[in-house]
Amino acid sequence: MKLRRRNFKKDAESENFWPAFTDMISTIALILFFLMLLGYIQNIIISKNWSATKEQLSQSRADISEKKRQLRLLEDELEDTMAEIEEGEIALKLSEEQIEEQRQIIAESNKELGNLRSKLQGIAVLRLDVLKKVKSSVEKELGKTNDQGEELVLISDNGNIVINEGLVFDFGSSKLKPEGKELLQQLAQAFERVLDDSGIKVNIDAINIQGHTDDVGSPESNRKLSADRSRAVVDYLMSSNKDLENKYGRYFVASAYSEFRPISSGTSDSARAKNRRIEISIILKDSNVQNVIDDYLQETIDVFNLNSNRDNH
Template sequence: MKRRKRYNEGESVENFWPSFTDMISTIALILFLLVFLAFIQQIVTGSNLEVKKQELELTTAALNKEEEKLLLMKQELETTKAEVEQGQKALQLSIIQSEEQRKIIAESNLELGNLRAKLQSVALIRVNVLNQVKEAIEKELGESSGENFVTVAENGNLILNESILFDSGSYQIKEQSKEILNRLAISFQKILQDKETRKYIDAIEIQGHADARAGTISNSMLSSNRATSVVDYLMSVNPVLGKEYGEYFAASGYSSYRPRVEGDNAEAWEANRRIEISVIVKDPAIKNLINEYLEQE
């Protein structure tokens, strides 16, 4: 009885160890699988991390480039802003300068207008003197035959018809024309008595002109003598004119060198035989006006 019992106990021990060994093996296999799975997972995870790292690096590089672009755009924006501000300042300065220039131009135009008006007034003095002389002559001749004895030349001079003053080839003043010259002497006196007018007059030139035909007296001598005869008569018939204003008068003979009409016919000869009255304005008077204007600058 006792032997069987021992045998049974030994048999139970022997059955226990194989089962324990199987269990250990199973656990070891499970642990191996777990370790292997962990290793595989680590490999996969590491690979994914490397990919993610590369993607992150690429993304970081792209972000850096975008940041550089943004920085460049910011710099360009700041530069553009500075240029715009500078342009605005330049525009504002230009507007100010334009306004100043406009004022300067307006002032200059006003000054030039004043100077032009003064110069025109000087020019009008000559016209006014000639008009007064013309009116005086026409008034005297108003009851004559109606012939046009006084005309205005292209140069603005007054032209006296030669036939009213002289016979052909003569420089002796006709008796019937002396009354005309008497009135002319009075007219000249009145004109020269005006100080404002007189200060601009340099000379009142009596010009003698002849036609191109040759006569018993040379054309040069005839034209000079006729002009001198007119001036001498004006001074003698009006002593005040000769005494006070004789220095303003001049006699000049131009022979046939300044014809009004070209041609070798009766019409041209008649037009070219004439006495012209020219009022010469002082050049210094005009220069003084200009100098006064320039000194104001």
């Protein structure tokens, strides 16, 4: 009985072992299946993540390439801009040099214009100086005014010596009055002394004795009266001083302006009296004035040629 029980026990234990082993194998297989399934799922997830990462990486590389291309374009634009700036700086420097050259040219031109102005003013002063000397010489001998307080001679705004007609002629007459003859004698002496100065004489072309009337009467009669008066003055200047006629008679000329160059526009007696006058004008030689201008132009041309040659070199 004991033997059977022992064998039965062994058989029972053997029967219980196999199901337990099978369950264990099944469990292990199930675990392995889950592990494999988990690995598969993980591989799928990793594969998707890798694809996404790979796609992102590819996109990033494309973005980097595009940024590099844009950077190269910006570098090229920067180089072009720098080149333009450099060209602009060179052009600006050249412009500044040209401006400075123009300033120098303008300064030289202004200097030359100043010299020309001074020379022309010198000629104008010479003309006025001749008249002042004549006026002073007359006033030294006869005084500045007559008994009525009228100036014997005066210098007008246009730079001519003006002799009041009433001092030399009666109204409407071309016959010289005694006091007029005395005045003209002094004028003749004064002109001889002035023309004896070679420095003055060389610049004088003519001494014009002008006759002027008022607007009373016809232009024809006034023209004849003004011509007769100016001729009478020249004739008496020459006859009262033969030395003046012999030495400098070629300088004197008579002209008539009638009523057409009034110095007063009024119609009163005093206004018309101002218009009845003898004017003495000193005419300078055009050649002397022209020489001054020619000298200036030649100097200007020389400066221009000098600057042109400097620019070419």
